[in-house]
Amino acid sequence: MKTVKEGEVRRREILVAARELFVSKGYEQTSVNDILKVVDIAKGTFYYYFSSKEEVLEAIILDIVEEGARRAENVLKDKSVPLVNRIMMAIMAQTPEFEGSDEIKEEMHKVENTKLERLYLRAMLKRMTPVLEEPVLEGIERDMFHMEYPTECIESILLLGHMMFDCDVFEWKMEDYPKKIKAFLCNVEKMLGTKEGELNVLMNMFGQ
């Protein structure tokens, strides 16, 4: 048991060091050797946990998904916020800001790396759908939401939000965003089957 735990600790040390290096030096500019130096381990130890630098980046991306899901879970705990707003705020809180780590974000969004983007998206959808199921089912029970397919509705909202606002798939101009966000919230209201205007508080945040 002890060894397993130590192994997990070691793996985490590598991830933390690599993440810091990717952020400060850039992903391309960081070598496996740089990581070894910071963690103070032998090459063999590194390759026991990861087969390549790219695999480290993939593990970091899964960490980012996990961190986002936990932020979302925290937001959902605050029962003082009306349910539907809480759900949308949880989705927003989930979005990785890549705290200061533009390097990782950039790496993920590079054309060569849409593979990593896809990895992020799949992991995020899997992790976040159950997180949102609880509040959505609560909304249905309280007669605030009306839908036949709650899971699929959540999947669609997460997917649309990600593709439109994190992935820039439409290449909208900055000035388009207020309208696009409102349209998105309007579609969310419809899919959840809320009263019209239930998301007005959020919509107003994005001006006229």
Next chain:
Amino acid sequence: MKTVKEGEVRRREILVAARELFVSKGYEQTSVNDILKVVDIAKGTFYYYFSSKEEVLEAIILDIVEEGARRAENVLKDKSVPLVNRIMMAIMAQTPEFEGSDEIKEEMHKVENTKLERLYLRAMLKRMTPVLEEPVLEGIERDMFHMEYPTECIESILLLGHMMFDCDVFEWKMEDYPKKIKAFLCNVEKMLGTKEGELNVLMNMFGQ
């Protein structure tokens, strides 16, 4: 004027030959030389039109988008089909079957090539949104659809359909599909603001 036209004809010859080769031999197994032989041109002529084999593949993907959009436009012409069904059938008709060209589809869906998938998606969204705007605006005018943001509604429907059913982003099992398709059609009804059950004809196509 004549030269421009001849250039376009030559470019098209290269595309047709390359597409046939990619389909019959596979993309990886096809070299620029193979293409030169079929079209019977010099290397310099090829590189006048394309900078690489990959650029040819990109041009083929744009062709696939164009062909899909034309199929959709044709479907929309058949006024005997009720409007909302016609719109959904146009979206389905647009989906590339890659007529026999599993090779191109495979190439596009390879993890290394999510870049091509993104290229396809962006081009498809740009090309198809205006195609669907006309019938959707007609539906609004005829009081069949009710929505505040028609363009964004079309964008969302196209994006969801593509990501869920062409891209396999959720990695659903075969047996999940009937439910997922119904849930999708149900969300489409809500976003378009049709009468409930307006898409029942289509839904019934996907069994119970």
